Amino acid sequence: MKQLLVFFLSFCFSYAVSAQENNEVLFNKGMDAFNQKDYATSVKIFNDLVKIDSLNSVLHYNLGTAYLHMQNTGLSIYHLEKSLKLQPGYEPARINLNFAEKLKTKVTKGNLPIPQQQMLYSVFNFLKPNSWAYLAIGSMVLSVLVLIGYRFSQNATAKKLLFATSIFLLIVSTGSYFISENQSGYLLSNHYVIIKDTDVVLMQEPRTVSKITSTLTEGDKAFIKEETNQWVKIQLQNDTIGWVEKNNVLMY
Template sequence: MKKLIFLFAVLFSFTGMAQNSQLFEAANKAYGAGNYEEAIENYEQILANGKTSAEVHYNLGNAYYKLNDIAPSIYHYEKALQLAPGDEDVINNLSFARNMTIDALGQEESKGFYGIFESSTTAFSASGWGWVAVFCMLVFVVFILVYYFSNRTLVKRLLFISGMFFLVLAIASAVIGFTKQDLQQDSTYAIVFSEEVEVKTEPSPVSEEAFTLHEGAKVKITEDFQGWVEIELPNGSRGWMEENEVRRL
């Protein structure tokens, strides 16, 4: 019975992969033909199936951008950048999309250790660094096994040094991955999806207006309270808005 269940699980997995592959190809074809709504529908279906990737989010951002839907365009570019940090195409297109927003908020500058850490680890996402750690650990194991069965002193010395080098890389990559994940969890950002939002001084519709934001603005969420979120802008301004006005990254 367990074997049968496992077989069905494997078949379901392969079926899902084939379906997503077909959807991706259909979406790309629709995009190439200028049918951006159809392309978006197929890309969104891939995400609904539980499959996410930088390519899907990047293509979604492009499709929404073609339709001048700024908020979802920026949202998906940001999601693509989370999965593929440092990707020049994503960064450039995200910059173009931001230029179409009304609010000139600027970008939050990372300072101190956090800024140095972020700028020096953009090669991979948190999960990417995890895979680097796994790869380095596998290489370390291979070197140690060969070291164990080797009889030549010079070869054993080189294998040992190389193995230790990859072990250090594995540990460092794992630490970077966990650190990036923790930092991402501590900093929750969102994109404003409503055309115009009155940001309040308190989490109440009758409170005074602090300032106004428009679709596509990127904000940092600092607190949640009964359907409201407190947001912070790069200039330090804070206020409250209803959670359904934004979409978390």
């Protein structure tokens, strides 16, 4: 039984290493294709990698940049915005996003609402959600071990120190857990949309026979206010509010 367990763990480790190596090979092929200006191949490879690791800001940056060279405005803006959502301080993505915005046929002025989760994410983004979760688990285990030491210690000064340390580690564990939950919730939730097609109509009500509020262009960005199975209610940068069909937008 022990040998079987060792074999299983070795297999899992080998599989993980092999998968990582395969991803690195694919990444290098995508970069080679990009450097050779074969942007279509580069897009295909990075799309495959994004399906494997959807929360990788570098992959979204590379994909958005490849789409930028193909002058695919909507998809370029979407992936560059996604890259910045995952890594707010990623300056190369911000620079290329500015270039992508210039490809739009119509520039809309104004600012969109900022989700509360985004502000908290930006403050605690020096660690990723998984790292915060590991910190929560590790500090909880340490808190229990220190509390056991407190229970068996005979020295009054040591007992006070151990008890205070245990409480501190418990606070760290609880805080790290809530930060991890907030980070994960922000990354996995959709707050904005990018219009992926030209001449998309914004409706006053979530139905095809409703009054048309305005016409949107490829690459327009909007804030999500409400969703149904087929429609999403959005707020544009000029504060116009209306409904658009989900198949016309990319949500992130």
